[in-house]
Amino acid sequence: MDNAPFTLYGTTLAARLLLGTAQYSSPAVLAAAIKASGTEVVTVSLRREAGGNRAGESFWSLIRELGVKVLPNTAGCRSVKEAVTTAQMAREIFATSWVKLEVIADDDLLQPDVFGLVEAAAILSHDGFQVFPYTSEDLVVAERLIGAGCEVLMPWGAPIGSGRGLNNAFALQALRKRFPAVPLIVDAGIGTPAHAAAAMELGYDGVLLNTAVAKAGDPVAMARAFALAVEAGRVAYCAEPIPPRDMAEPSTPQLGRAFVELPRRA
Amino acid sequence: MAGSSQKIRVLGAGVVGLAVAYELARAGQSVEIVERAAGPGLGCSYFAGGMLAPWCEDEGAAPLVLEWGREGIEYWTNTVPAAEVNGTLVVAPPRDRPDLIRFSRVTSGFVQLDPAGVAEREPDLAGRFDAALFFAGEAHLDPRRATSMLAAHLREFATVCFRFDTAAEAVTEPADWIIDCRGFAARDRLADLRGVKGEMLILATREISLARPVRLLHPRHPVYVVPRGDGRFMVGATVIENENRRVTARSMLELLSAAYALHPAFGEAEIVETGADLRPAFPDNLPRIRRVGRVLDVNGLYRHGFLLAPALARRAAAVVLRDAYFPEVMDADPGQRQRA
Numbered sequence: 001m002d003n004a005p006f007t008l009y010g011t012t013l014a015a016r017l018l019l020g021t022a023q024y025s026s027p028a029v030l031a032a033a034i035k036a037s038g039t040e041v042v043t044v045s046l047r048r049e050a051g052g053n054r055a056g057e058s059f060w061s062l063i064r065e066l067g068v069k070v071l072p073n074t075a076g077c078r079s080v081k082e083a084v085t086t087a088q089m090a091r092e093i094f095a096t097s098w099v100k101l102e103v104i105a106d107d108d109l110l111q112p113d114v115f116g117l118v119e120a121a122a123i124l125s126h127d128g129f130q131v132f133p134y135t136s137e138d139l140v141v142a143e144r145l146i147g148a149g150c151e152v153l154m155p156w157g158a159p160i161g162s163g164r165g166l167n168n169a170f171a172l173q174a175l176r177k178r179f180p181a182v183p184l185i186v187d188a189g190i191g192t193p194a195h196a197a198a199a200m201e202l203g204y205d206g207v208l209l210n211t212a213v214a215k216a217g218d219p220v221a222m223a224r225a226f227a228l229a230v231e232a233g234r235v236a237y238c239a240e241p242i243p244p245r246d247m248a249e250p251s252t253p254q255l256g257r258a259f260v261e262l263p264r265r266a
Numbered sequence: 267m268a269g270s271s272q273k274i275r276v277l278g279a280g281v282v283g284l285a286v287a288y289e290l291a292r293a294g295q296s297v298e299i300v301e302r303a304a305g306p307g308l309g310c311s312y313f314a315g316g317m318l319a320p321w322c323e324d325e326g327a328a329p330l331v332l333e334w335g336r337e338g339i340e341y342w343t344n345t346v347p348a349a350e351v352n353g354t355l356v357v358a359p360p361r362d363r364p365d366l367i368r369f370s371r372v373t374s375g376f377v378q379l380d381p382a383g384v385a386e387r388e389p390d391l392a393g394r395f396d397a398a399l400f401f402a403g404e405a406h407l408d409p410r411r412a413t414s415m416l417a418a419h420l421r422e423f424a425t426v427c428f429r430f431d432t433a434a435e436a437v438t439e440p441a442d443w444i445i446d447c448r449g450f451a452a453r454d455r456l457a458d459l460r461g462v463k464g465e466m467l468i469l470a471t472r473e474i475s476l477a478r479p480v481r482l483l484h485p486r487h488p489v490y491v492v493p494r495g496d497g498r499f500m501v502g503a504t505v506i507e508n509e510n511r512r513v514t515a516r517s518m519l520e521l522l523s524a525a526y527a528l529h530p531a532f533g534e535a536e537i538v539e540t541g542a543d544l545r546p547a548f549p550d551n552l553p554r555i556r557r558v559g560r561v562l563d564v565n566g567l568y569r570h571g572f573l574l575a576p577a578l579a580r581r582a583a584a585v586v587l588r589d590a591y592f593p594e595v596m597d598a599d600p601g602q603r604q605r606a
Contacts, residue, residue: 025326025327025328025551026547026549026550026551026552027549027550027551028549028550028551029550031549055463055508055510056507056508056509057509058460058461058507058509059460059507059508062460161485161486163364211485215368217371217372
């Protein structure tokens with residue numbers, strides 16, 4: 001397996017870790033974590049921060065100063081209309097056609113409303129947006145999203161902020177096999193660097209997370225830990241891990257060893 | 267310079283301006299307090315929670331907040347006795363138990379309570395939470411009463427005068443020092459200052475009584491309920507990177523849901539007041555004293571206005587009176603952070 005470049009809508013990135021910007025104890029800690037992670041793309045939410053105008057400008061200018069690519073998101077949107085309006089505002093504020101599309105259906109699990117998602121993705125793609133849909137691991141939904149114009153898919157590992165890791169590794173793997181050429185990013189549910197490495201070992205192109213870094217005891221150190229894990233997982237995937245097997249297979253040959261286990265004569 | 271009386275103008279009669287003025291007045295200085303509103307403590311301070319909770323705040327704040335916050339508790343219990351030291355109770359619904367565990371890992375100064383311990387301290391919460399953290403050393407105050415008390419203390423000095431309904435720009439007479447404590451209103455002078463919206467509401471009910479602030483942890487909207495006496499409870503506060511003072515329906519929904527989760531009797535409480543204002547904050551959410559010549563900015567106390575104002579005020583006074591320097595909150599080069 002060759003290490004193909006990580007390209008999202010024509011933009012090639014060196015870092016396969018993407019970070020969210022919410023929940024940090026201060027913008028200064030956020031900036032230090034972004035730096036330590038080496039990430040080149042950060043997501044920013046707008047729904048509540050904009051308040052219908054540019055009232056979030058102070059925070060957004062701090063984000064712009066980070067010098068990384070901004071992927072605005074529609075976090076907190078619960079309807080197609082809300083998500084589309086928020087995306088349009090985001091395009092204006094951050095001068096980008098990228099948008100992480102979230103349409104949330106359920107309060108407890110923050111589960112994506114996949115029906116609304118497909119509808120909003122079609123509207124936004126038609127309007128010239130480059131849509132990064134936050135979706136479930138469902139194959140059929142993935143196909144519909146691609147049909148709606150999405151060239152990147154972002155299935156969840158587990159519910160947002162839950163830190164549970166890859167709840168359904170089988171389905172994530174099936175998605176990878178079905179769409180070998182579509183950039184796939186595990187978005188949400190990652191708790192530890194091991195989860196991120198596991199996603200990369202499945203052949204995922206990248207990992208997007210927020211809470212696991214922002215709420216860690218030391219967010220800056222955790223950001224670096226995730227960067228290392230994502231890199232390790234990617235290198236491991238490209239290096240083709242051995243398949244698991246049921247029996248032991250000694251790594252040194254048995255032949256030629258001393259006859260320690262020769263049956264004794266009676 | 268100490269000993270000789272200077273004419274000092276303090277801009278802003280919020281908790282920071284009042285505390286700074288009080289330190290200077292007590293040091294024998296002549297202080298003029300200029301405030302655009304009609305009275306003291308009517309800006310951002312008016313909407314504060316009034317929790318003096320440096321150990322809880324240590325969850326996300328820098329160590330300075332704990333260190334200087336303890337000075338704040340001491341000040342509000344002795345120098346200007348507006349606070350009660352009844353501790354803070356931190357609870358989480360069973361499904362958010364991981365948040366309580368996380369909170370306990372990143373803070374100190376608490377004891378774990380079992381259901382009996384919760385019932386003993388807050389009888390009205392008996393049976394509602396099977397685990398809690400109790401931060402015994404924390405205190406709370408009514409911010410409106412506290413700023414009134416400070417203003418009353420200040421009025422006892424013949425050398426102090428208040429000028430209300432007066433914009434800072436409208437005052438042009440010379441002064442030996444100008445100390446700008448206007449919070450977000452000083453944005454025009456401080457390029458890296460931003461406003462972080464906080465929304466709150468006040469509920470009234472006789473069905474519940476609480477002796478101390480209760481924090482309800484939640485992965486997305488942590489909320490606290492602070493008893494204000496007379497059956498009133500302050501519920502706060504949102505933290506939104508937005509410089510617009512509108513109270514939104516969604517924020518009220520979140521605050522009320524949390525209050526209701528704490529105790530269903532809040533469902534029948536009267537909504538007495540809703541409010542919102544902007545907390546002044548620098549990028550690291552830590553306060554600053556900035557000096558340019560004889561102009562001092564004391565700003566950026568973020569969500570720790572009442573907690574940190576006493577410590578900041580003492581140090582600001584030391585800068586004015588003794589030319590002191592505090593590296594924790596003073597930039598070596600004041601111009602350095604002005605870029606933004």
